[in-house]
Amino acid sequence: MFASVRGEGAGVVELSERQRRILQFIRNWAEEHDFPPSIRDIQQGCQVSSTSVVDYNLRGLERAGVIRRHREVSRAIELCDRAARGRGVISVPLVGAIAAGEPLPVPTAEHWSSDEIDRVEVPANMLRGAHDAFAVRVRGSSMIDALIDDGDIVILQPATDVSDGDMVAVWLRTRQETTLKHIYHEGNRVRLQPANSTMQPIYVPAHEVEVQGRVVAALRQA
Amino acid sequence: MFASVRGEGAGVVELSERQRRILQFIRNWAEEHDFPPSIRDIQQGCQVSSTSVVDYNLRGLERAGVIRRHREVSRAIELCDRAARGRGVISVPLVGAIAAGEPLPVPTAEHWSSDEIDRVEVPANMLRGAHDAFAVRVRGSSMIDALIDDGDIVILQPATDVSDGDMVAVWLRTRQETTLKHIYHEGNRVRLQPANSTMQPIYVPAHEVEVQGRVVAALRQA
DNA sequence: CACGGACGCGAACATGTGTTCTCTGACTCA
DNA sequence: TGAGTCAGAGAACACATGTTCGCGTCCGTG
Numbered sequence: 001m002f003a004s005v006r007g008e009g010a011g012v013v014e015l016s017e018r019q020r021r022i023l024q025f026i027r028n029w030a031e032e033h034d035f036p037p038s039i040r041d042i043q044q045g046c047q048v049s050s051t052s053v054v055d056y057n058l059r060g061l062e063r064a065g066v067i068r069r070h071r072e073v074s075r076a077i078e079l080c081d082r083a084a085r086g087r088g089v090i091s092v093p094l095v096g097a098i099a100a101g102e103p104l105p106v107p108t109a110e111h112w113s114s115d116e117i118d119r120v121e122v123p124a125n126m127l128r129g130a131h132d133a134f135a136v137r138v139r140g141s142s143m144i145d146a147l148i149d150d151g152d153i154v155i156l157q158p159a160t161d162v163s164d165g166d167m168v169a170v171w172l173r174t175r176q177e178t179t180l181k182h183i184y185h186e187g188n189r190v191r192l193q194p195a196n197s198t199m200q201p202i203y204v205p206a207h208e209v210e211v212q213g214r215v216v217a218a219l220r221q222a
Numbered sequence: 223m224f225a226s227v228r229g230e231g232a233g234v235v236e237l238s239e240r241q242r243r244i245l246q247f248i249r250n251w252a253e254e255h256d257f258p259p260s261i262r263d264i265q266q267g268c269q270v271s272s273t274s275v276v277d278y279n280l281r282g283l284e285r286a287g288v289i290r291r292h293r294e295v296s297r298a299i300e301l302c303d304r305a306a307r308g309r310g311v312i313s314v315p316l317v318g319a320i321a322a323g324e325p326l327p328v329p330t331a332e333h334w335s336s337d338e339i340d341r342v343e344v345p346a347n348m349l350r351g352a353h354d355a356f357a358v359r360v361r362g363s364s365m366i367d368a369l370i371d372d373g374d375i376v377i378l379q380p381a382t383d384v385s386d387g388d389m390v391a392v393w394l395r396t397r398q399e400t401t402l403k404h405i406y407h408e409g410n411r412v413r414l415q416p417a418n419s420t421m422q423p424i425y426v427p428a429h430e431v432e433v434q435g436r437v438v439a440a441l442r443q444a
Numbered sequence: 445c446a447c448g449g450a451c452g453c454g455a456a457c458a459t460g461t462g463t464t465c466t467c468t469g470a471c472t473c474a
Numbered sequence: 475t476g477a478g479t480c481a482g483a484g485a486a487c488a489c490a491t492g493t494t495c496g497c498g499t500c501c502g503t504g
Contacts (some may be wrong), residue, residue, distance in 0.1 A: 016481085031312070034300040036257050038461060050483050055463070057481090074296035074461055074490060078256040121345040126443055144418060147369045147442070167444045196366060218442040220369070221348055222389050238451090260491060272453050277493070279451095296460060296491055 019057050021046050023066060036077040090124050092133050098178055099139040122155055126217045130157040133216055145194035146180035152220045156213035167215040173208045180215060241279050243268050248299060258299040313341045314355050320400055321361040344377055348439045352379040355438055367416035368402040374442045378435035389437040395430045402437060
């Protein structure tokens with residue numbers, strides 16, 4: 001996860017102070033506007049004396065594989081790392097809240113299309129291509145042993161069959177509650193292991209658990 | 223947080239067939255390249271006979287509030303709906319790992335400009351404008367009472383003075399370790415309250431704690 | 445029909461913008 | 475010391491690109 005951003009296949013070239021400043025300026029500009037800066041924008045923003053110097057350094061950045069330019073085209077600077085890392089964010093539907101004692105709300109087609117519903121933005125690289133993931137907000141601290149607190153947001157991917165060790169959301173029929181645990185199949189029963197290693201696992205018959213989704217990620221905001 | 227994405231506020235103007243085609247073309251172009259198309263790109267792509275017609279229709283789209291243009295600037299077309307949905311991700315530097323018994327690595331200018339360093343993408347709306355935030359990866363499970371496990375990533379904002387109740391990273395001089403806790407000033411000592419309400423707070427003299435940053439968010443990936 | 449407005453066409457125009465050329469200074473290496 | 479390279483300054487150049495203007499077509503109205 002969070003792949004490092006280094007030079008492309010090309011040899012690792014040291015970037016000069018000025019080149020780093022320019023690169024950072026391009027990043028900031030892209031944050032503010034929806035289009036890249038021109039050479040003269042960079043010249044002003046980085047207090048460079050001449051456009052030729054900007055061009056000179058851009059060639060350096062290009063050779064280092066950090067950016068890509070299209071000749072003869074205005075403002076045609078692409079940041080390679082951004083393109084490589086999967087196009088920013090994916091917006092997944094926030095289908096509701098989850099609390100102990102309630103089953104997980106199931107995402108419907110409604111959730112995917114409608115704009116009446118809150119959405120959560122998740123960096124694409126955290127999802128690893130799970131395009132049907134959805135989010136739930138956790139209510140109460142019953143998930144505390146999964147290191148999930150009240151208010152946290154959990155990203156889930158629909159799944160019915162899972163591998164040992166996966167963190168999953170399971171509905172426990174007899175207990176009438178949903179919980180987040182690492183799952184291990186042991187014969188005709190399953191072991192549900194809390195993420196918090198100081199707590200004890202619970203064992204339940206296999207037919208009593210109903211996997212509702214695999215946990216892909218968790219977000220918490222202070 | 224996580225504002226929902228709804229329609230524009232401006233008056234609803236019917237778009238002509240041509241305007242819809244142009245708008246769609248701009249969207250597609252933005253997907254492929256990292257910069258907007260020029261008027262002549264649109265002309266070719268939508269098979270319009272003249273650049274003036276493109277300009278004419280762009281004015282219409284602008285009046286409808288669908289796009290925004292900057293005069294006298296090449297390729298300065300912004301899609302309003304995209305901008306409204308929170309500007310995607312912000313890339314913050316991953317300055318290193320944090321473990322009990324070690325002080326927090328302090329972010330330097332190096333981290334912000336250099337591309338030698340790993341970066342983490344965080345949805346912009348989780349940062350709330352904290353443009354100097356940085357990230358550390360947690361090593362070991364010593365932060366378990368803050369609901370932070372080995373491998374988790376914590377987003378911090380540099381801060382020396384903080385308000386009661388803030389979750390902060392503090393360096394405890396006598397214990398020689400860094401920890402994540404909610405902080406409360408109580409006279410000349412401070413109470414450090416674990417995020418995990420089942421655990422007990424610790425009390426230390428005020429001069430023994432050194433705030434290293436305020437916790438903005440935490441990310442975990444399965 | 446005359447008229448005006450919406451829409452489109454093509455070409456010229458003006459400026460934005462990438463590119464290139466020459467000249468300098470600092471540094472390395474033989 | 476002199477050739478060579480790197481990094482930069484400044485100016486000019488050439489093309490890319492936004493803008494404008496005159497003209498034509500279609501349509502609904504008086």
